[in-house]
Amino acid sequence: MAAGAVTAIGAGADAAVAAVPGFYNPFTGYPITETWQGHLNRGSLGGIDYGMSVGTRLPAAGGGVVTNNPNNGTGGYTVTIQHDNGYRTQYLHLSQFLLPNGTRVGAGEVVGLSGGAAGAPGSGSSTGPHLHWHMVDPSGTRINPLVFLDGDETSPPAYTPVSETADSTGWRPMPVGYNGQPVLAGAVSAVLRADGTKIIYTVRDGRLYEAASNTGWQNLQVPNHDQVSAVSAIPYNGGVVVYTVRGGAVYEAASGNWQAMLVGYNGQPVYGTAVSAVLRADGTRIIYTVRDGRLYEAASNTGWQNLQVPNHDQVSAVSAIPYNGGVVVYTVRGGAVYEAASGNWQAMLVGYNGQPVYGTAVSAITRTDNTRIIYTVRNGNVYEAASNTGWQNLRVPNLTNINTVTALNANGTKILYTR
Numbered sequence: 001m002a003a004g005a006v007t008a009i010g011a012g013a014d015a016a017v018a019a020v021p022g023f024y025n026p027f028t029g030y031p032i033t034e035t036w037q038g039h040l041n042r043g044s045l046g047g048i049d050y051g052m053s054v055g056t057r058l059p060a061a062g063g064g065v066v067t068n069n070p071n072n073g074t075g076g077y078t079v080t081i082q083h084d085n086g087y088r089t090q091y092l093h094l095s096q097f098l099l100p101n102g103t104r105v106g107a108g109e110v111v112g113l114s115g116g117a118a119g120a121p122g123s124g125s126s127t128g129p130h131l132h133w134h135m136v137d138p139s140g141t142r143i144n145p146l147v148f149l150d151g152d153e154t155s156p157p158a159y160t161p162v163s164e165t166a167d168s169t170g171w172r173p174m175p176v177g178y179n180g181q182p183v184l185a186g187a188v189s190a191v192l193r194a195d196g197t198k199i200i201y202t203v204r205d206g207r208l209y210e211a212a213s214n215t216g217w218q219n220l221q222v223p224n225h226d227q228v229s230a231v232s233a234i235p236y237n238g239g240v241v242v243y244t245v246r247g248g249a250v251y252e253a254a255s256g257n258w259q260a261m262l263v264g265y266n267g268q269p270v271y272g273t274a275v276s277a278v279l280r281a282d283g284t285r286i287i288y289t290v291r292d293g294r295l296y297e298a299a300s301n302t303g304w305q306n307l308q309v310p311n312h313d314q315v316s317a318v319s320a321i322p323y324n325g326g327v328v329v330y331t332v333r334g335g336a337v338y339e340a341a342s343g344n345w346q347a348m349l350v351g352y353n354g355q356p357v358y359g360t361a362v363s364a365i366t367r368t369d370n371t372r373i374i375y376t377v378r379n380g381n382v383y384e385a386a387s388n389t390g391w392q393n394l395r396v397p398n399l400t401n402i403n404t405v406t407a408l409n410a411n412g413t414k415i416l417y418t419r
Helices: 037-042
Strands: 032-034 046-052 058-059 064-069 076-084 088-092 096-097 110-114 131-136 162-166 186-193 198-204 205-211 219-221 228-236 241-244 247-255 274-279 287-290 294-299 305-308 315-323 326-335 334-341 360-367 370-377 383-388 393-395 405-410 413-418
Touching: 032 076, 076 096, 088 110, 131 247, 186 228, 186 405, 186 413, 198 228, 198 405, 228 274, 228 287, 241 274, 241 287, 241 294, 247 287, 274 315, 287 315, 294 315, 315 360, 315 370, 326 360, 334 370, 360 405, 370 405
Parallel strands: none
Antiparallel strands: 032 046, 046 131, 058 110, 064 076, 076 088, 088 131, 096 110, 162 413, 186 198, 198 205, 205 219, 228 241, 241 247, 274 287, 287 294, 294 305, 315 326, 326 334, 360 370, 370 383, 383 393, 405 413
């Protein structure tokens, strides 16, 4: 995964954020079946092959204009996305095109369906189902998209142990695990259920897992969830609802049966590279997604109509909290944290004495006295800033080498989950 993370209120969300703004790797949940070097070794011009079944949805790695080529020789059906920065993304061996030539898409929008079955229309020279992905730079040279995104195709995903830390214990981190087995994750989201149970949802190998404090953190795979790249959870009707990003699209599932339902409006899915969910005081479920650096809002009481939030661009992380009957969001833009309320969405820089609060990840909570608190990660350290101290930004002790943070308010105790 590329560097960066996104977390949400009480229930954080966490997703890979590319080192190149507006771009990401949509295929982190799939195994690499042939590396760039492997292609070069057999005489290919280079590419990354991901193993996936025929008909898998293929999200755009970045915004641009689509061109379909049904006769790309050994590449078969090929989609090219011409990006505004002069680079081109290409997906080969498709089974179906989904968009007309000239369609402008944002990062995460689905441009076609994978293929590759031997002898099938569109497969070209492929001998088995997979996606071939490469990029072309402005000079016309084919390049490795994972190098472009500052990734490493030969390294396993960054799965690290999850720790729990509470202010009531002096911020002493305790590893989360069951029977001596640590909970490992590439993403984590925490939620406090109505009965007081603390629950964390983690993503590993594209699968979603649940571990709860009332079972000694026994870690169980959530059914019906694979190819997951981001998650955010909220307490709802005594249970939990999770929102996951899968193949660039957002899905909703409740703890009653974990049946994953595609979230969308009028047949149009909600797309995103990150998701943050919040339960508003009136019972409305709202999700905030980031796509192509822009922030979007979709709510359950409008049939998940997806609207761009004004005054928000170049966003890399978001966390939302219910506040005074509405919603407040915290976004990371250019490394600095901004606050905006749903009344007018005017984005205000968060800081103390003229010093902005910086971070690569952000998670927010509302304390019982209505104080808003944000937690950020910077250079592996966690920082806390609160509205009742003018956003004085203080380092949280005993937390180092941290990738991301998600926070919850457990009956007045501030609890962090980090990895």
